[in-house]
Amino acid sequence: MTGPRPDPASIDALRGDLHEARFTVDAVRQLWGEGADAALGRGHRTAARRALDALPASPLATLCRAFLLGMGVTPDELDAALPRLRAAGAFRLGLVDEEGSPLVDLRPYEFVDAQGAGRWWIASDLGELAVGGALREDHVLGIGGASTTLASIMMPTPVDTTLDLGTGCGIQALHAARFSRRVIATDVSERALAFARFNAALNAVDGIEVRRGDRFAPLEGERVDRIVSNPPFVITPRRAGVPTYEYRDGGLVGDALIESVVRGAADVLTPGGTAQLLGNWEYRAGEDGLQRAAGWAQRAGLDAWIVEREVQSAEQYAETWIRDGGTRPGDPAFDDLLDAWLDDFTRRGVQRIGFGYLLLRRPAGRPRPVRTERLHGPVGGALGAHLAASLLTMDTLAALDDDALLALRLRRAPDVTEERHYWPGDSDPTVIRLRQGSGFARERDAGTALAALVGACDGELTAAAIVAALADLLDADAAALRAELLPQVRELVADGMLLLPDDPGYA
Ligand SMILES: C[S@@+](CC[C@H](N)C(=O)[O-])C[C@H]1O[C@@H](n2cnc3c(N)ncnc32)[C@H](O)[C@@H]1O
Known part of the structure; x- marks a missing residue:
């Protein structure tokens, strides 16, 4: 599957149909109820499926069944749910196969930022619930916790050109387009770029240009005023049999991917330009992880403010990412993978792993001392505006x-x-x-x-x-x-x- 195809006329028809079906976060929650909605959030779709089974047929119910639960619907049901696009159009766009079985996840997404409330529909690959097992290594991620975290801390200060490095389904590029004249969205995955293109077209967001390539290579020497990136920072053992998911693994050892993005940012930012990244940093024996991250920025000659939000033990970290790939404790593969992760951490003396936000700026003059903070508790709202004002x-x-x-x-x-x-x-x-x-x-x-x-x-x-x-x-x-x-x-x-x-x- 090459990802969805952004045929302009069909996308216009889809947009009209989704509006008419009231395919919104609230309408979906009301349709199957709070309990089923919360169960979906916990990774179970049975309650939502049962709620839909008990309801009369409706366009909204068909859209939910197909694109949120990933369950097959008939071409007739699709014709009724998407009266402009029809099943044939959904097939043309790559949303369903010829029998009407969904090929993508398509869901409403709502947010509030400095410009007010916004509402989009976002397509990505079908998730674990829908595929019923481990994900493909080239899985294109939908909107997850890290995606909304980065979106929520984006500074709303207007800029000319923003780079969204590792755009995936394009969610950060869409957000960045609200304060940037132009957004360059890059990814190594052609399928990710297909989703990013599709989502920009579906939501009628202009000014996003997608380019394929590794990290900063697609810029070909061009400078940007802002970088936003939820990069593939997950620390992954380099051992045969350990899946290397494109959406979370940048292919380097330990936390070297984030270090390389920090270094690269220094080369591509215009003077005064800023970067906002999420990342992990390793606490190696005798080395404070947050200071390790500060060292990357210092050596790159950048102003930096790094906020650590969480620290996990090596064991917790490994478990989190093994589970994320669809392997659970009790499965013999779980223990093999845990060994691989712990061996990898032992090799570098890693005891804990930090997670947080990096706000970098290419200084016009001499860089300032890096500001680091450990803020592990709940945060208030409007973080993007707070960061901009704090700078x-x-x-x-x-x-x-x-x-x-x-x-x-x-x-x-x-x-x-x-x-x-x-x-x-x-x-x-x-x-x-x-x-x-x-x-x-x-x-x-x-x-x-x-x-x-x-x-x-x-x-x-x-x-x-x-x-x-x-x-x-x-x-x-x-x-x-x-x-x-x-x-x-x-x-x-x-x-x-x-x-x-x-x-x-x-x-
Ligand atoms: C964690 S996902 C982020 C997706 C999306 N931006 C978001 O915030 O939800 C990381 C993305 O980086 C891409 N990626 C992986 N390796 C990369 C590389 N070397 N250079 C650029 N992008 C890469 C993946 O394909 C994936 O789409």
Whole structure:
């Protein structure tokens, strides 16, 4: 199967039919019910199939049966569900075979970004549920957790040209097209590119150009202003019998694929251009994984902000990706694969594997020290906008010396709250914690002086005046208090918990 074919007239007909059938996330959930919908999310389709069996025939039910559950429908049912396209047109587009059996997964997808709410239909290969077993090595992934993660952190700042490296079904290219004049979507897989082309056409999104090739090769020396990539970063043992899924495995040893993408980004970004990647990094014996990732950016001469979201043990990591390929514990192949993964990790002394986001920028001048954060908890919303605003703030902050920073009238961000814990009966808190409501939803422990400073930052007094008043109040040495608070104030400003006067949220 070569993937869907984007015949323009047939795609227009399909779009019209999907609209008319109300093939939306909400309508589908309502059709088979919350329970069946949740069961599908957990990887079981029986409840959804039973719900459809009990319902009268309808275009929506046929679309769900065929393209969400991957079950055969008759050409007559398809004719009724897709009155403009008809079964023959669905066959022409490569969505079904001659008998009406689905060849692709096609589903509604909804999102909210800085431009508002959006709604698309996304085609990809049929998933594990539909094929009833392990996936093909050239499987083209639909929208998964990593896809929505990258989409949610994309900075909405307008740019001219964006590269979506490893576009798969094209989901990141579609998102990037909302803030880019032009998107170059690349992949090693011709089938992936067929899906990306198809999805762009189906959703009438212009400006996406697809190119085939390894990592940055398709650019042929061209520069881009932004890179977005959910690259094939899964660490995979190089041993016969271990499947090498194109959608997750870039063919290199350990975490070398991500390192190579970081290095390549430095060569193709225009000055000031930014890259947003997801990736894994290995914690090898005696080496902190997050600092290892920071080292890649440093050596590439890039500004970088790397946020670690999760760390797994070598064993957990191996299990996750063996299961992802459709092999479960209890299957003899599971133990063989686990041995292969653990041997591979042992060879490099890997004990744990980190996962997170890399935000890179090609600096106009000398690169800044890499910022790393471990933020393993739940995050708030609007991360893309938060990252974009934070980049600007970090630039302003870097240009302010301590006196200039203290001369500003800082303001506490409106989403910051304070939590205090006391031993029963005590009047002094044992813990004061500042919490951010949006963005990364950070928590920062604060001493009495810092909490009081944040409380007083309402835009009336300069930070210097607040520190001086606090020194009086707490009977502390003013210079020592200033030296203690300054780095913490810088951190809170960089976090977006204290706002600079030029911040859009300051007023
Ligand atoms: C994890 S998938 C991401 C798909 C999609 N962008 C998303 O976010 O859902 C990685 C993609 O990278 C592609 N890929 C694998 N090796 C590659 C390489 N060496 N160069 C470029 N793309 C590659 C795969 O075919 C796959 O489509």
